[in-house]
Amino acid sequence: MEDEVVIASSSTDVGIGCWDLRSGAEHLRYRSCASPSHGLVSVAGRFLASSQLRDSSSGSVLFWSWNKPQVEVKSFPAEAINPLACNSEGSYIVGGGVSGDIYLWEVATGRLLKKWHGHYRAVTCLVFSMDQSLLISGAEDGSVRVWSLLMIFDEERQQRSGHLYEYSFTEHALPVTDIVTGYGGSNAIIVSASQDRTCKVWSLARGTLLRNIVFPSVIDAVALDPGEHVFYAGGRDGKIYIAELNSLGKSNSNYGLHIIGTLSDQSKAICSLAFALDGLQLVAGSEDGFVRVWDTKTHNIIRVFKHAKGPVNNILVIRQPPALYPRTSANNQGLMARKQVSLPPPLEKFTSIDEHSDFSIYIPPQPDYQRPCDATYATVDTMNKQINELQQRGSCGASEMEIERLKADNERSMQMIQQWKKMYENLHQFCVGELLSGEGDTTV
Template identity: 30%
Template structure:
């Protein structure tokens, strides 16, 4: 399996065999299963630094984390204030966002600290996504609202003043079922799908809607391929429809008729399509549905390559890059995740968050303390030093400045003589 680049991570609502499972998409072979975490809820499965799997329980107020090469979850119990309705992890693996009904909680995974919570939705949040640079996240809910947040702003100004979303979209008339963010940070495109049959595509940098696609069926999931040339939407009655963004119509609002839908349709599911994912090469589509099947499609021909049956409604299905550690259980992945705190950490104490990190330097088991500071681009670590070391560094800095000054004066003097 060393040549396997991408694998599929799936979960269903049955909790009969495992909580979630990894599959080889080329052969449909079962690779590794993750047990003991209950059935994950829809859109509550994520990957931390390609080393850990995290899921939110469908019925209990809990999260579960597994090392990517272990069947058993870590022993830490991550207790929440309620059943999670959406979970996501920042690309750098530092922050975890958990939605409990209409409230979004911001946790720091390394310390378990709750850095903030925001409540601007009127009904339950259905999906949360990070931009690929981790600087912003987008939430959507049953109230039809789509909100764009700055992560740094949410953490810094919490408890000091009212937190406002960077953008607030209320274009959907019914609950938003899914959203997807493309590549490019704040210059990316993102799209939403709703029960109101509309798929809307936005420009994140300007906060403007570029295209409103209206289909003939209620939409339950959405994805854009890696080339950002095609959008795929899953429907409540089974078919998956594709639309070429590069051949977009002249009008902002476009109604896709039945003929056009059938021309670019993927037919195979019999019930609601709950999740979609596209491979890195944009050649393969992965879909999961309430008919208890995961189907792997060839996008260009729209043909089924493989069907992977499950025991319940598919709640999550994603392509991920498979690390080598997944296929070697002898590799020990250290899992240091403290329990989540129940109360928000005061803003003035966030700079005091401290994490111990083992560092092998000459002595194999030497440990040094690192102070962790929250920032927009993740965590920065600085080694704590003694007063003697500070004095020594100041003297060395002063000596280097004097040497630099002497060299500068020598060069200027010689240049003036030559001229």
Template identity: 30%
Template sequence: MVQPQEVILCAVGPSSPASGAGGIYIHDLQTGTTLASFKQTSAPVHCTTFAPSTQGQGGVLLAAQSEKTLVHAYSFQKDQIMLRIAVPEKLSCLAIDRQGRFCAGGTSQGRLYLWEVSSGILFAAFDAHYRAVNVVRFSDDGTALATGSEDSGVSVWLISSLLDNELQTGLPMPYWMPTDHTLAVMDLQWGMGAFPGCRLFTVSLDSTCKIWDITTKTLMTTFVFPSPLSFIAVERTERTFFAASAEGEIFQMNLFRQRPGASGFRMEAVGGGGGAEAIRLGEGGDDIRKMKSEQPLRSLTISLTSAMLLAGTIDGSILIYDIPSHQLIRSLNVHKGYTIDMVATLLRPPDLLGHAPLGFGNKEEQIPILPIAAFQRVKDQRARERHDVPMMLLALDEVCILPSISDQVQQHHSYFLSDLPSSAPDGSVASLQTRVSDLENEVAKLRGQLGRAKGVNDTMWETVVRSVLKGEKDGINGDEHGPEEGRRKRQRVAAA
């Protein structure tokens, strides 16, 4: 059984015109080894997105170019551009849902576009905000998307309303428009669960992070930080989240705390007091949990196991922190001269080939890629009515189905929780035990030799001390007879 491998997906952009074009890279999380690279792309922050390989289809990567009205599409199976997609205007942010059905893009003019990936049909194009759209993200189930803007606004949109033919003539109405931020909203993250039974996390340059309850359309809690915030990473079970400033400060805020009770300590939730509640970092005597990068940040994410925090910097480094200790355990510095504009972690795609050539009859070659078509630049009513969706049907001698992410997690649950890799050979363990036994015997032998050497040294020291003391005593006794012996010698000399 092949064990799962967590990998890093990062998008790098040029830090200066002299740096050249950037790219998208996949690295091994444990070793930092480059597993694949996708060149000829330069996408700014929030402009790179992907749909994972799952349910029998290979995933895709999409990157909106910074200086062009183009979106570059890649598959995990080839390192070359699969499709160059022309869009109506330059995009300031881009997102695709997990299922790879819809793609949304925002612009610096505040417009929002929604395409169907498989057909390329433009279903929505309208002014969603007064100023630039900084970030757009789909909910986990793909039924809603949220946008954050320079105008300090947050909007939640139902995909069903954007697809409704009867609502195409007028301006779409958002599902909800929270308006409590006072400065630009720079990043947002959806919580776990299906829409609308989930929460929404937003961070802003007003130094606050707000948690919104989508079901009741209310503000749950406001967290106040000492610096303007640009990025957020939420732990998958929503026990904690990390908010970071562009200058390199990363703050941790736990959504639970321990309180003393009659039967010992008990756990209680943090927040939930509504719009009037504002919790400041370090309030209530808690220590301020903070990490500081020497370089400004461009991206932030948490590993799949929630054990590590990854931060992309402006100098091309990927910093990997241990979450419990906040220690920097590794730094990947293979992209010097570039900026890390996106960083994410995922299980290694089953159809990832890197630079290996495709061979006929190869099993990976039989995996179809998620259908993707050129996006329409204007709405086409006839195309909407026809709604042609291309599908790839292959006649296979052997069915090759990619397992879903949940299936992989359940299958390898014990592997993720084990202290030692289960794939370690028994011979290695036996050899290690033998080595430990040999070292223990050697230590016992050295201790015996040290004891004998100490005994010899003590004996020699006692002998020297006794000799010195005896010599001093003899000298004193000799001085007592000295004058009488001298007088006798003088008498003999005089008689002679």
């Protein structure tokens, strides 16, 4: 079993707590953090970043390294930022502003690459799709919007479309409180929660509403079971509701249609939820300042962490960074010190990119939304051409990471081709055998 850590923060200035998931031992407590909901991220496991809301008109984004409790890098965006999100490689950070604007920064340089108006009111949630090609946002105006990163940087495509987003879902009547996305890239489902006491399940492939579930309480946090059979919804009544994604009939539960049970210990409102890497342990942060770890099979609490006074409105569960492993000797300390990675510069307040700059960004090809298909089924020739084009452009960090990803996709596609060839050969032999045996029966 991999070592994992639970990271928690609050809207009150009590810092960031960090515990070992298995032993319960607390690591460093990172100071000076008062983060809004969805305002805490681990940037590819390299460092922690959190937005800060001191008042409605100003804010900051802070960076911490793993082995120091003090803030090391402070950024002051053009407006207060609510949610933060980063892609899996940690090359980009996205922030949602209180004005409804969305900002995209390059981590390595701190450059503001793009700013666009996403919603009519403050952005509350941001999440990347699993294949990193889409960004999904939710806001106080009740809308959920799906953004193609290719569209964001392609002015010609924007003009043809007439708007930036791929989809705009407006069925929620009140502010969106949380969004989670499943597996499958552009074919995934997303689940959105709202203060209107509903969770809605959407299809990214078709841009349609698949299911609407009404809960007895306002839902502030959602976690999707890795098998995507159910999802868990944390309510302000202290219950964690279990809702089915695929059931066709009526639920036997007293809580409502498609709700099949609850996890409850009479705690206060549930503010945040996250699954451990094993997909069995559900970690919940609540308004009473506690973090509880649930076994989803037995429906029992197996561990409790005390954070501090104030709601635990952000929970992360990640692999334990090397800087947090125990240091048993001076030699180990020296080794860790040499391996420390310096933090990136502050995030720019305004964009510094103009038409004469040498900036370039690579966004992988997007799927055709009129034809549901998995983005990984690109042809080998297409991926080889993309790799060659990237190698000719230069060796910037983002392009190098994209080259490695495309090479991995290429290898997977080759394996798939070999599997299809083998299946075809087996099917061909079977058909020939059936034909020959049929002819033999006729002649008898």
